[in-house]
Amino acid sequence: MFLKLAWLNIWRNKRRTLITIASVFFAVLLAITFRSVTDGVYENMIHNVVSYSSGYLQIHKKGYWDEQSIDNSFEANEQLNQRLLSNPKVTQLMPRLETFALSSFGDKTKGVLVLGIDPASEKMVNQLDEKVIEGGYFQSENDNAVLVGSGLAEQLNVKVNDTLILIGQGYHASSAAGKFNIIGILKLGSPELNGNVIYMPLRTAQNLHGAENRLTSLSIMLSKTSDLEGSKNAVESTIDTDAYEVMTWKQMMPEMDQFIEADSAGHYIIIIVLYIIISFGLFGTLLMMTFERNREFGILIAIGMKKRLLAFVVLLESIMISLIGCFMGILGGILLVRLFTEYPIQFSGSLQEVYEEYGFEPIIYFSGHPRIFINQTLIVLVLAILLALYPGYKVIRLRPVEAINS
Amino acid sequence: MKKTIIDAHNVSKTYNEKMIPVKALQDVHLHIEEGEFVALVGPSGSGKSTLLNMIGGLDEPSSGTVFVDGVEITKLPENKLIDFRLENIGFVFQSFNLIPVLTSKENIGFVLQLQKVPKKDREKRVLELLQEVGLAEKINSRPGELSGGQQQRVAVARALASKPKIILADEPTANLDSKSAANLLDIMAKLNKEEKITFLFSTHDQRVIEKARRVITLVDGKVDSDIVQTPT
Numbered sequence: 341m342f343l344k345l346a347w348l349n350i351w352r353n354k355r356r357t358l359i360t361i362a363s364v365f366f367a368v369l370l371a372i373t374f375r376s377v378t379d380g381v382y383e384n385m386i387h388n389v390v391s392y393s394s395g396y397l398q399i400h401k402k403g404y405w406d407e408q409s410i411d412n413s414f415e416a417n418e419q420l421n422q423r424l425l426s427n428p429k430v431t432q433l434m435p436r437l438e439t440f441a442l443s444s445f446g447d448k449t450k451g452v453l454v455l456g457i458d459p460a461s462e463k464m465v466n467q468l469d470e471k472v473i474e475g476g477y478f479q480s481e482n483d484n485a486v487l488v489g490s491g492l493a494e495q496l497n498v499k500v501n502d503t504l505i506l507i508g509q510g511y512h513a514s515s516a517a518g519k520f521n522i523i524g525i526l527k528l529g530s531p532e533l534n535g536n537v538i539y540m541p542l543r544t545a546q547n548l549h550g551a552e553n554r555l556t557s558l559s560i561m562l563s564k565t566s567d568l569e570g571s572k573n574a575v576e577s578t579i580d581t582d583a584y585e586v587m588t589w590k591q592m593m594p595e596m597d598q599f600i601e602a603d604s605a606g607h608y609i610i611i612i613v614l615y616i617i618i619s620f621g622l623f624g625t626l627l628m629m630t631f632e633r634n635r636e637f638g639i640l641i642a643i644g645m646k647k648r649l650l651a652f653v654v655l656l657e658s659i660m661i662s663l664i665g666c667f668m669g670i671l672g673g674i675l676l677v678r679l680f681t682e683y684p685i686q687f688s689g690s691l692q693e694v695y696e697e698y699g700f701e702p703i704i705y706f707s708g709h710p711r712i713f714i715n716q717t718l719i720v721l722v723l724a725i726l727l728a729l730y731p732g733y734k735v736i737r738l739r740p741v742e743a744i745n746s
Numbered sequence: 747m748k749k750t751i752i753d754a755h756n757v758s759k760t761y762n763e764k765m766i767p768v769k770a771l772q773d774v775h776l777h778i779e780e781g782e783f784v785a786l787v788g789p790s791g792s793g794k795s796t797l798l799n800m801i802g803g804l805d806e807p808s809s810g811t812v813f814v815d816g817v818e819i820t821k822l823p824e825n826k827l828i829d830f831r832l833e834n835i836g837f838v839f840q841s842f843n844l845i846p847v848l849t850s851k852e853n854i855g856f857v858l859q860l861q862k863v864p865k866k867d868r869e870k871r872v873l874e875l876l877q878e879v880g881l882a883e884k885i886n887s888r889p890g891e892l893s894g895g896q897q898q899r900v901a902v903a904r905a906l907a908s909k910p911k912i913i914l915a916d917e918p919t920a921n922l923d924s925k926s927a928a929n930l931l932d933i934m935a936k937l938n939k940e941e942k943i944t945f946l947f948s949t950h951d952q953r954v955i956e957k958a959r960r961v962i963t964l965v966d967g968k969v970d971s972d973i974v975q976t977p978t
């Protein structure tokens with residue numbers, strides 16, 4: 341029955357209820373939006389970086405990471421690919437054969453990273469074809485052709501249609517040497533990669549190294565919001581971990597992980613300030629509510645309602661209102677994040693250039709990670725309930741005479 | 747012999763408002779017997795509300811003792827006092843007595859719920875009470891939908907709900923027109939006669955005073971006169 345009184349208070353006092361629900365609603369919406377944007381920026385950055393480099397996860401032959409040699413390569417396996425792709429979180433696979441070689445053109449020589457790639461999947465995952473600033477992209481998977489990073493092209497003084505000589509070590513100490521037609525120059529976001537890298541189709545690379553059908557790594561792309569460790573475990577359970585190793589991007593690029601950790605620490609201050617603002621907003625509403633009902637509380641106590649019971653009913657009311665507000669806030673948050681995912685906010689001006697320079701889309705990306713919705717809503721709910729203890733405290737301290745005369 | 751229902755000894759109350767003490771009550775003695783119908787009168791600030799609050803246990807005297815139905819309420823701890831009020835004392839305040847979100851039925855039923863009266867008995871009693879104050883047809887109206895006089899009548903019905911021994915009413919007619927005021931007094935007088943409930947009410951209204959059988963006048967926090975009269 342006291343549940344009923346609380347419910348009636350909520351239901352019949354629409355103005356007060358709406359104001360309170362609205363303040364909880366906006367609190368949840370604000371917290372979700374903020375978190376969605378800050379996490380979204382990182383998720384997007386990680387996604388962009390790993391799509392060029394390691395992928396979210398990588399499968400190697402066991403021991404490859406400690407000794408990165410073509411001798412530690414493994415045989416491509418279509419069955420394995422199918423098994424991996426049957427996991428709904430896995431979006432793409434990128435098979436690669438990665439080696440070091442000496443490149444030379446005319447009298448210039450330089451050590452380079454040779455990436456044998458599947459032209460079609462790289463095009464899909466990281467739009468490698470769009471990074472070509474001169475010439476064109478690979479036409480088929482066994483073109484005898486290479487793409488050269490623009491920094492490297494400058495150092496070697498090569499142009500499109502020049503012929504580049506590569507000399508390296510092949511599989512099982514065979515020698516690897518060949519002449520390749522430069523079909524395009526790439527401009528990549530990372531300056532380091534730009535000055536070092538040569539791409540060639542996977543087949544071509546395998547032929548060059550006498551490593552028929554072999555890979556040094558199989559990169560796995562996941563959807564942006566999937567759980568990295570969980571996905572790693574899922575992959576490990578589908579393969580023979582005595583023969584293969586699975587690594588996450590965090591293991592392969594610890595510097596980036598540390599950078600993100602350090603950078604996001606700053607956000608904690610902002611989010612704490614945000615919670616303080618939210619708390620004040622909620623508190624103001626609760627204060628107004630309590631003040632408005634002081635007389636009512638006084639009368640209830642005068643006619644014989646125990647203070648503790650009244651405090652409980654008031655708390656119950658706040659909890660019910662907060663739950664409604666949180667529920668609406670989470671719905672609103674989902675809609676808002678959806679909306680901005682469908683119709684992203686574009687950067688403009690110099691910020692746009694910086695983003696494009698580094699190969700990022702110039703948009704504000706909103707993360708839709710379920711964790712954000714759940715955590716932020718729970719935090720606001722806990723805040724609301726903690727703050728709702730105050731009206732309860734006021735009831736316990738209430739002096740009925742003063743309340744009735746107010 | 748009649749039984750003493752309210753017995754106040756040497757009750758004093760001093761408010762310390764902004765360091766200047768205000769003596770709202772000074773050594774008040776008061777005896778009221780079961781079934782009396784008493785008006786408490788006196789100029790504004792003479793201490794009427796203060797005295798009613800002391801008797802109802804809503805506030806504590808600075809010194810002195812108050813017995814209600816033989817219980818020394820000035821000694822009861824807060825929770826016991828609240829229970830005592832629930833069982834023994836009905837209150838009617840000047841205005842806005844009712845819980846705005848509840849209907850007449852719910853407002854009255856609330857007291858019965860606090861007393862843990864089963865639902866079936868509750869409904870019957872609520873209807874009886876509303877009939878007694880002549881508002882059976884307003885059973886599902888909320889306070890905002892009732893006139894001031896009707897609200898006060900519902901408040902009287904609520905005060906009655908717990909079958910208290912006394913009803914304390916602080917200027918129950920102050921916000922009513924004379925017709926509603928007379929109507930409310932008639933209802934109170936009838937309840938006093940038929941149910942033997944003791945009424946103690948403060949008022950400024952001459953026509954209300956005339957309906958009382960005993961009139962106690964306070965002046966400057968002291969009992970100035972105590973007259974038994976024949977009501978008109």
Ligand SMILES: Nc1ncnc2c1ncn2[C@@H]1O[C@H](COP(=O)(O)OP(=O)(O)OP(=O)(O)O)[C@@H](O)[C@H]1O
Pocket residue numbers: 761762763768769770788789790791792793794795796797
């Ligand atoms: N909470 C309080 N704090 C300080 N002084 C108070 C308080 N309540 C009452 N008083 C003072 O005590 C005295 C008696 O007040 P009380 O309200 O009992 O008078 P009253 O007879 O009911 O007056 P009225 O007819 O105007 O209702 C007044 O001087 C008043 O100013």
Ligand SMILES: [Mg+2]
Pocket residue numbers: 794795796916
């Ligand atoms: Mg008064």
